[in-house]
Amino acid sequence: MTRQHTNLQHKVHDSPEETKLLAETWYSPRGFPGWFTQVNQRMIGRRFIITGFIFFLLAGILGLLIRTQLAGPEQEFLGPELYNQFFTMHGTVMMFFFAIPVMEGFAIYVVPLMVGTRDMAFPRLNAFGYYIYLIGGIVLFGSLLIGMAPDAGWFNYVPLAGKEYSPDYGVDIWTTMITFIEVSALTAAVELIVTILRLRAPGMTLNRMPLFVWAALVMSFMIVFAMPAVIVSSTLLILDRLVDTQFFLVDSGGQPLLWQHLFWYFGHPEVYIILIPALGMISTIIITFTGRPIFGYTALVLSVVSIGLVSFGLWVHHMFTTGLPQLGMSFFTAASVTIAIPSGVQIFCWIASLWGAKIRFATPMLWVLGFFAIFVIGGLTGVMVASIPFDTQVHDTFFLVAHFHYVLIGGAVFPLIGALYYWWPKFTGRLMSEKAGKWSFWLAFIGFNVTFFPMHQMGLEGMPRRVYTYTAEMGWGDLNLLSTLGSFVLAAGFGVTLINAIWSLYRGQPAGANPWNAPTLEWATESPPPSYNFRHIPMVESRWPLWDWQRSGERSVVTGLSHWRREVVLTSVLDATPIGVQILPKPTIWPFTSAVAASSGFIGIIFHPIFFVMGFFLVFFTLVAWFWPRRPWKEDE
């Protein structure tokens, strides 16, 4: 490939007619009917991100209400039923409807741009996944508005979640909708894997792939191997609840612990599914704001991969108090401590990258530095709870609540907000205000620590999770009040970013193609990118293509793709040599109809099993319509 590159040295001339034709070919239909047919990856990615943040806002409000209830002893602000629904929904929505979809949304938007292509491998599947997610989210959150929300905790343990103790529709909605939206996570994962492996710009070998793309790849593989376990466990629970199977009922030979094993076999990797893309975001931001190549690229890639692998061997550490055999528990303790090694490698590589660099302390970089402080504390308490005696002491107390909020908010949300500030100019063409960004960061950072640090102490003093109130004699009132005050400061911090984002759409400073002087391909095209992403598919010769081009003053591109048909270059898996051209589909309504057909089945089975059969055949017919070859067939050749 590079041989050809040296032979041909023609300058590329862009004719305006051809560019116009290309823009029309990749055009996404606008307006209300158009919304149901769009398939372009940037449209779908943007929807995932916006919808994800709406769920973040809603679940955040639930969190504030929970904190308000706990602000003082013996309050009756929410009452036990509503409190149970609120903490269940807070956890469920944050994990399943915010964290995973928003991370996938960033990957869907950014990865194709970073690898220099025009769309994802299966654009229609992408759209399908989004509709599934949207419908599932609306149904689940809708259940709260009619007072029928699930209330058995975000991990929905049996027997509490069984029919005997939770006879209402709430847990039915939880089990069906969780199974349902995992479909969306899985489609996005396969989509990302194939896009990353097959659609990279010529010359972008695996060894030159941006670290965020690596992170997205590892995240996707983890989703593929972890999600099926939660699909199986929630399917078994649906069957127990709807058609009287006996999987989790002890009297007839069922095993409640089977739920915990299957759930945590998914649930532990899930935490890392959220963390790993955030690690990729951090590396990306550090490279850009230090303005030089990152220290230990290979070490960073290997540690992300090994975090992904080791995280599958940790699930039992959520079950230390269930009375499992000693040897098994020791294994899982060892594995839990092991994960500190690759995490440490990451941190040290980043420190080495920051060491002696001229760091620009722009807002994205601040959020990354905030991550360092918070995540290290969360990691330390993680090592503490990996030891069985300590875990037995603090199990189901606020110490755990403090620990996982440090890991999840520190490890995922802070980098995510940093990444939002970082890629915002690419998404919208305008920069967010730096001043408001810094206010937002400091409010969130201080608010976060004031909210969650006291929880360590509350946990050590014995305050249990998931209890709607406590008596004044326990002496937990002051710390709880402090924590509640902190939570409003934290919320204000995120609120400033929300206002900043909306304000910047109208008043933000125009960004230009590459406002941060970043080295990766998404900054090689306009902001926001045109419908076809890149006028020409770029070619890559190192990990830092934009910096190369600045030095040499010239760059090579791919030519010969059609202007009247959606075409992208297929490259080989390891070294990204062009091996063909793939034609991608145009906007279509069928993914939407398939998603509606699937949701009719999933929602229907809560009321009667016959809806499963109906949904099955409806999905089949819509899939046939989706894949049926369109005449004239000749067009393919």
Added chain:
Amino acid sequence: MRVLEGIDVAAMKRLHPDRRAPLWWGVLGLITIESAVVLAFCVSYLYLAAHAEVWPPTGEAPPLLWPSVNLVLLLLSSVSMFLAGQGINRGNKKQLAIGVTISVVLASIVLVLRSLELMAYDFGWQEHAYGSIVWTISGFHYIHVTSMVLGSTVIAILAWRGYFTRERQIGVVVDTNYWYFVCIAWVPFYLLLYWGPRIHAG
């Protein structure tokens, strides 16, 4: 900045009948996901069995004959699917159409036999955990055979209409791969459900 022509892809192929096609990888992804589901079902079966005092609760393993016949039929249908693909690789549209049709017929026979066999079970899924997991695994595989029969019927219709050619056959390739998966997925279920209790008891 000077923009140079690095590589011209105008002459490259647009149709890929093999693993160059993204769809080939997409279906591989689907198969990987479903394999993880199969594994989770097998583990659930073993977990329940390991914690039971008597497994199955009646002490009797289910009859072996018809599941074994199904295994043979499914493997045969994979062979006819394979031969159908060989046909279209040589551009023989007729061999493709006939091969896929034979596979669909064989798998339909499996569905009939499975229905009869399940109806003859003297335990329901409501009775005990053993019944639940056996019926769930059976139902899971039954639905998959139904899906592949329906999907391949569409492929057969298109094949009889002459849509597929040597170049334009990625639909056949991915359908065949999925077919292999559904047939092979029966092997662990067959061993677990029908041989497992025998070996355990024996």
